[in-house]
Amino acid sequence: xxxxxxxxxxxxxxxxxxxxxxxxxxxxxxxxxxxxxxxxxxxxxxxxxxxxxxxxxxxxxxxxxxxxxxxxxxxxxxxxxxxxxxxxxxxxxxxxxxxxxxxxxxxxxxxxxxxxxxxxxxxxxxxxxx
Amino acid sequence: xxxxxxxxxxxxxxxxxxxxxxxxxxxxxxxxxxxxxxxxxxxxxxxxxxxxxxxxxxxxxxxxxxxxxxxxxxxxxxxxxxxxxxxxxxxxxxxxxxxxxxxxxxxxxxxxxxxxxxxxxxxxxxxxxxxxxxxxxxxxxxxxxxxxxxxxxxxxxxxxxxxxxxxxxxxxxxxxxxxxxxxxxxxxxxxxxxxxxxxxxxxxxxxxxxxxxxxxxxxxxxxxxxxxxxxxxxxxxxxxxxxxxxxxxxxxxxxxxxxxxxxxxxxxxxxxxxxxxxxxxxxxxxxxxxxxxxxxxxxxxxxxxxxxxxxxxxxxxxxxxxxxxxxxxxxxxxxxxxxxxxxxxxxxxxxxxxxxxxxxxxxxxxxxxxxxxxxxxxxxxxxxxxxxxxx
Ligand SMILES: [Zn+2]
Numbered sequence: 230x231x232x233x234x235x236x237x238x239x240x241x242x243x244x245x246x247x248x249x250x251x252x253x254x255x256x257x258x259x260x261x262x263x264x265x266x267x268x269x270x271x272x273x274x275x276x277x278x279x280x281x282x283x284x285x286x287x288x289x290x291x292x293x294x295x296x297x298x299x300x301x302x303x304x305x306x307x308x309x310x311x312x313x314x315x316x317x318x319x320x321x322x323x324x325x326x327x328x329x330x331x332x333x334x335x336x337x338x339x340x341x342x343x344x345x346x347x348x349x350x351x352x353x354x355x356x357x358x359x
Numbered sequence: 360x361x362x363x364x365x366x367x368x369x370x371x372x373x374x375x376x377x378x379x380x381x382x383x384x385x386x387x388x389x390x391x392x393x394x395x396x397x398x399x400x401x402x403x404x405x406x407x408x409x410x411x412x413x414x415x416x417x418x419x420x421x422x423x424x425x426x427x428x429x430x431x432x433x434x435x436x437x438x439x440x441x442x443x444x445x446x447x448x449x450x451x452x453x454x455x456x457x458x459x460x461x462x463x464x465x466x467x468x469x470x471x472x473x474x475x476x477x478x479x480x481x482x483x484x485x486x487x488x489x490x491x492x493x494x495x496x497x498x499x500x501x502x503x504x505x506x507x508x509x510x511x512x513x514x515x516x517x518x519x520x521x522x523x524x525x526x527x528x529x530x531x532x533x534x535x536x537x538x539x540x541x542x543x544x545x546x547x548x549x550x551x552x553x554x555x556x557x558x559x560x561x562x563x564x565x566x567x568x569x570x571x572x573x574x575x576x577x578x579x580x581x582x583x584x585x586x587x588x589x590x591x592x593x594x595x596x597x598x599x600x601x602x603x604x605x606x607x608x609x610x611x612x613x614x615x616x617x618x619x620x621x622x623x624x625x626x627x628x629x630x631x632x633x634x635x636x637x638x639x640x641x642x643x644x645x646x647x648x649x650x651x652x653x654x655x656x657x658x659x660x661x662x663x664x665x666x667x668x669x670x671x672x673x674x675x676x677x678x679x680x681x682x683x684x685x686x687x688x689x690x691x692x693x694x695x696x697x698x699x700x701x702x703x704x705x706x707x708x709x710x711x712x713x714x715x716x717x718x719x720x721x722x723x724x725x726x727x728x729x730x731x732x733x734x735x736x737x738x739x740x741x742x743x744x745x746x747x748x749x750x
Contacts, residue, residue, distance in 0.1 A: 241493040250493075260608070271608035272494040278607040298515070298612055300507035301560040302499060311504045311559075313610055320608025323736075325498050336515045353497045 240351040248287055249273050253352040258342045260320050262288035271320040290318045292342035294356070297321050301331050314340055314356050325355040334358070361627055366453035367585035368593040368745065370399025370578030371703045373684075375540045377691065379572035380474040384416050385426050387469035387574050392427055395576030400588045401463060403427065408434035408461035410452060412444030414470050414574075414694045423467070434461040440600070440739025441731025442641065442696040444468075445577065447741045449702060450598035452579040462581040469574030470694015495736070502643070503567065505735030507559035509612040510646040514561065516613055516661065521561050523664035524645040525552035528565050528688050530672035531642065535685025537714040542569040543689040566645040568687035568697065575699040577706075585748075591710040592748040596630065596724070599623025604737040613661075615647075616740025617654035617728055625656075628744035630724055632656040635744075637708040637719045638679055639701035639727040642686045647730055648672075652679070655728065655742070674717040683708065683717035698729035702743065709745050723747040 242250050249272075252259045261273030265282030276283050299312035310326040326334060327343060340356035347353050372395035379387055388411070396402055409432050411419045419437035434455050438447050445468055452464035486492065513519045529549055535541040547565060555564040585592050601623070603616035625631055632655055640648045640655075649663040657679055658666040671677030684690045684704040687697040705727040707713045724746045732738040 238497045238499070240497055241487050243493070245490070246493055269608065272491060274490070297610060298508040298512040300504045300511055300562075301557075302501070302504045302507075303557045303560060304503070305499065309499055311498055311500060311508065313508060313612070315610075321605075321610035322608065323495050323498055323500060336512065347497060351497075355498075 238347040238353060239349050240347055240353065245275050246273065250351055252287065253344060253354055256344060256352070258290045258292045258354045259287035260290055260316065260318055262286055269318050269320050271322050290316050293317045294340055296326065296334065296336050296338045296340060298336060299326055299334060310334070312356070326357065327355045328357045360457055362450070362453040362457050362598060363596055363627055363629070364582070364594055365457035366579050366581065366595045368449070368577055368595065368702070368706050369580045369585055369588050369590055370395045370401065371576070371706045372398055373575045373691065373700060373703050374573040374693070376573045377540070377542050377571040378473050379471045380477060382471070384469055384471060385423065387471065388415060388423055388467045389427055391467050391469060391574050391576040392465055395578050396465065399578040399580070400590055401578060403429060404431065405463050406465045407431050408452060408455060408464035410436045410448040410464060410466040412437065412448070412468065413439040414468055414696060434464070440741065442643065443698045443729030443731035443739045443741040444696070445699040445702060446727060446729040446743050447600050447739070449577065449579055449595060449743055450600060450741065453595045453598065456579065456581045462584050464579040466577040466579065467574065468576070468694060468696060468699040470696060471572040472570055472695055473572050491736070502733065503562060504559040505733045506644045506646055507562045509650065509734045510561050512612045513646065513650065517664065519649065519664035521553055522549055523668050524566055524649060525549040526668045526670070527642070527645040527648045527672065528552050530670060531682055531686045531688040533673050534683045534717050535689035537716045538685050538690055541685040541690040542571050543685070562644055562646065568643050568692040569689065570695065571691050571693050573691060573693035575693065575703050577699070577702060593706045593709045594746045594748055594750060595743065596746045596750060597624040597626065597628030597744040598742065599627070600739065600741045602737070602739055612735060613650070615650045615654050615730060615734055616738050617651045617730070617742060620740040620742040621655040621728070624742035624744050630744060634724050635726045636722045637683070637705065637725040638681050639705045640681050641697050641701060641728055641730040642682060642688045643692070643697060643730065645688070647734055648681070650734065651728055651730065655726070674719060680717070680719050683713050698731065698741070701727040701729055705743070705745050709747055723750050
């Protein structure tokens with residue numbers, strides 16, 4: 230319903246998150262993964278927020294999940310949909326839902342990642358209903 | 360060490376202005392400091408501890424202690440948890456007093472978001488160095504839509520309705536009609552809330568708090584100082600503070616940190632939710648109130664919608680009189696930070712100095728709760744239980 234390319238969206242990259250955004254540019258949605266405890270985390274960090282090991286890296290996801298919650302931001306022009314999506318890999322991430330009928334969206338709906346190019350060329354992981 | 364009974368709130372002041380285009384930020388802090396101390400029967404020279412949060416200019420206490428001309432400060436605290444900071448400050452002041460570090464603590468808040476916007480200053484502070492920033496900002500996360508997602512999920516899990524949320528605003532408006540300084544004084548109906556423009560689905564404009572310039576202050580003192588003042592004394596019975604965050608991606612938007620801060624405050628005070636005669640509940644949005652009421656144990660988790668309906672939060676009508684000044688929803692939310700005014704109205708209630716039309720009879724035990732940051736991501740929750748001097 231909304232043309233997100235018109236909205237200013239920039240990504241602040243840094244030493245800790247650049248590999249996440251590089252993978253996004255190649256069409257891969259990653260989560261943080263800890264080699265010590267074997268658990269996923271989001272957003273990705275150099276130190277595992279569950280067991281505090283620094284033996285961490287990224288793990289590619291299926292790009293599939295379901296909507297945990299969402300809100301149509303109507304005061305924006307054009308309106309856009311912010312959402313939390315729970316990935317099949319078990320972690321929940323903040324995102325947008327795009328290319329959809331806002332009136333038909335519901336919590337629990339299955340969605341797939343859809344990368345949208347930001348102003349600065351970064352690929353931003355958004356989702357669209359299956 | 361328990362702080363129960365170790366400290367008293369002796370002075371309060373809520374700045375009457377709601378627009379401060381003609382005043383600087385530091386000037387507002389100064390007017391508030393002087394007036395809060397006067398309310399306690401004290402003066403600037405008596406202050407030996409100063410507390411402020413991120414709203415204060417510069418390095419907070421350093422710039423403000425100089426500007427205010429405070430000469431006897433031996434304890435400083437600039438704890439910043441957003442809008443709940445000032446409840447945390449009361450807790451920390453009580454701890455410092457109990458430990459013998461100080462006797463007379465001054466806490467001030469001021470803000471001028473309306474004036475700043477007119478002057479073209481950026482009102483919102485975005486810290487791009489925050490590690491979460493790159494994973495949230497690109498999606499257009501803002502205050503309203505982050506709270507809206509909490510409301511949406513609460514509706515999904517518990518059947519909460521927009522009508523039920525609207526009752527919270529209706530109750531606040533019934534109280535605000537008696538407050539001559541309130542930003543919004545008109546009584547509104549559930550239908551009027553639902554007919555107001557949708558901001559972020561399912562939150563309407565009237566589900567949101569007001570934006571105001573102004574501020575407020577508190578003076579927290581030791582028992583020895585308190586006994587020498589000719590003011591009604593309000594005892595700090597218990598306090599709790601708790602962070603809540605996204606837990607590495609294990610997200611649950613249906614509860615707030617009040618679940619933990621409330622438990623701690625009640626334990627320390629030796630009371631339960633049933634003993635609370637009046638509650639100031641942080642009301643950045645209607646959903647903030649609803650989740651907090653559940654988390655503090657005023658009703659079961661999920662039953663908040665039914666609890667707040669039919670005027671149950673209106674003083675003289677319902678079981679839990681709340682925000683009798685009109686709250687952030689109608690009265691005042693200075694500097695986008697509602698914690699200070701929550702404490703102030705709770706103190707008025709315990710003193711018996713609330714507006715006669717909203718004063719709770721025999722209000723010996725009251726609660727104030729703050730929610731800083733965002734209900735939809737990371738927040739600092741803080742709860743105070745306050746009581747009459749004999750409580
Ligand atoms: Zn780990």
